[in-house]
Amino acid sequence: MPSRREADDAERGANAPDSGANADADSRANADADSGDPAGESADPAALARAYYDAIDAGEYERLASLLDPEFVQRRGDRTFEGRDRFVAFMRDGRPNTNTTHAVDRVYPSGPGVAVRGRLRDADGDVLFAFVDVFETEAGRLTSLETYGAESSDG
DSSP, X not given: OOOHHHHHHHHHHHHXXXXXXXXXXXXXXXXXXXXXXXXXOTTOHHHHHHHHHHHHHHTOHHHHHHHEEEEEEEEETTEEEESHHHHHHIIIIIOSOOSOEEEXXXXXXXXXXXXXXXXXXXXXXXXXXXXXXXXXXXXXXXXXXXXXXXXOOOO
């Protein structure tokens, strides 16, 4: 099974007339990471959202914190996290299963925010649930996240 990044790259490649543009975007993202902009996302909410999933999936909690505004708030059906530190602590220490991968199916950019539809998969690749995340951004950081989840019959 391809990784989320491989699937995303394949999707972008199918929609892009020249795959060289993707390589250029990757080198710009790497240059931005070296300059303190972890994913080159400051001008691109969609890239910021993808960097969020990458950081969580890789267990890179310092990087995750760098993507979030200090006053970050996540609201979801079962709880609300207020503040970046509380959210990152939960992602690092409180999640029941940290061996998961976010499979992003579609990204819907909209002005200074972005919505993402995807599936959370366990280590075996089984779908735990489907989700829609709605992010708000400001000054190159995620400021809020509304998460909507549902059991998925996709497997």
